[in-house]
Amino acid sequence: MTPNENRRICDKGHKYYKSSDCPTCPICENARKPESGFLSLLPAPARRALENNGVTSLKILSTYSEKEILKLHGMGPASLPKLKSALKEKGLSFKK
16 A cells, blocks of 8 residues: 555455545455456546446447547557457447
């Protein structure tokens, strides 16, 4: 533990330490990570960014431009190559 980390307990009773104000329990987040599909390729913040905006399928993702996706809170540029690859595998792409 570093001096800037605070011990927290989530609603389910998991104990964890976090240095940021983010209220997300990492234990709960790991438990709900999909085992397959394009969302399973992403880190938790990027996955939540898409889920919170209703982007739960590649078909829905293809209706967005890269620029629009990058504007979502939690989405970073490192996730774009993974998303592009997943879209390409299904014959889809980002909106131009």
